[in-house]
Amino acid sequence: MTVSQTSLADVSRETLDRLKLLESELLRWQAIKNLVGPGTLDDIWTRHIVDSLQLLAAAPGAKTWLDLGSGAGFPGLVIAIAGQERGLSVDLVESNSRKCAFLRHVSRLTGANAKIHEARLEAVIPQFVGRAQVVSARALAPLTKLLEWTEPLLKTGTTGLFPKGRDVDAELTEAARSWKFNAEILPSQTDSDARILRITSIERMS
Numbered sequence: 001m002t003v004s005q006t007s008l009a010d011v012s013r014e015t016l017d018r019l020k021l022l023e024s025e026l027l028r029w030q031a032i033k034n035l036v037g038p039g040t041l042d043d044i045w046t047r048h049i050v051d052s053l054q055l056l057a058a059a060p061g062a063k064t065w066l067d068l069g070s071g072a073g074f075p076g077l078v079i080a081i082a083g084q085e086r087g088l089s090v091d092l093v094e095s096n097s098r099k100c101a102f103l104r105h106v107s108r109l110t111g112a113n114a115k116i117h118e119a120r121l122e123a124v125i126p127q128f129v130g131r132a133q134v135v136s137a138r139a140l141a142p143l144t145k146l147l148e149w150t151e152p153l154l155k156t157g158t159t160g161l162f163p164k165g166r167d168v169d170a171e172l173t174e175a176a177r178s179w180k181f182n183a184e185i186l187p188s189q190t191d192s193d194a195r196i197l198r199i200t201s202i203e204r205m206s
């Protein structure tokens with residue numbers, strides 16, 4: 001791995017050790033459980049860990065975080081591990097039981113302040129209204145669908161952080177047909193074609 005990326009340079013030795021544990025457990029489990037796209041394994045640090053870590057800087061004061069469709073922990077588990085020292089707690093929602101087993105295992109091993117909800121996000125979101133300062137989702141659904149799911153949160157003060165790929169402009173145009181929302185478009189440290197959308201208000205158009 002390379003430890004030269006800026007967001008990694010900012011983490012403590014203890015956090016780096018815990019992120020290395022996540023990496024080694026992912027490699028160990030991947031052989032039997034196929035948790036992430038095999039093509040991304042050559043560059044776990046950039047494609048998954050740093051790509052997740054950069055979201056922390058987009059929500060500097062957050063203490064409560066909800067991650068939807070967490071998969072093998074990206075970004076939610078990385079945020080929980082790296083946010084531990086600043087008292088951040090993360091709720092991860094994932095419907096796949098094999099991925100949840102991995103999330104619970106690494107969470108225990110690293111002592112991350114993470115709670116795993118093995119459930120469909122539609123059933124879990126209502127209980128987080130007024131309780132999550134940030135909601136994130138990576139590679140889960142197009143923006144219009146994400147806004148539909150997270151509307152109860154985004155209209156009550158939660159900030160949405162949604163990493164997006166090269167189709168971000170088309171997704172924003174499509175979403176603007178049904179929603180008025182305030183979106184900042186932040187650059188990605190890991191991919192010059194990618195962006196992070198930070199959404200701070202939303203209203204459904206009638």
Ligand SMILES: C[S@@+](CC[C@H](N)C(=O)[O-])C[C@H]1O[C@@H](n2cnc3c(N)ncnc32)[C@H](O)[C@@H]1O
Nearest residue numbers: 069070071074093094095096119120121138139
């Ligand atoms: C493409 S993966 C992305 C995983 C991770 N966020 C990442 O970027 O590596 C989407 C994940 O969302 C989960 N998922 C899809 N629909 C869901 C739902 N309605 N509720 C909870 N999890 C869901 C899937 O099981 C899968 O693990």
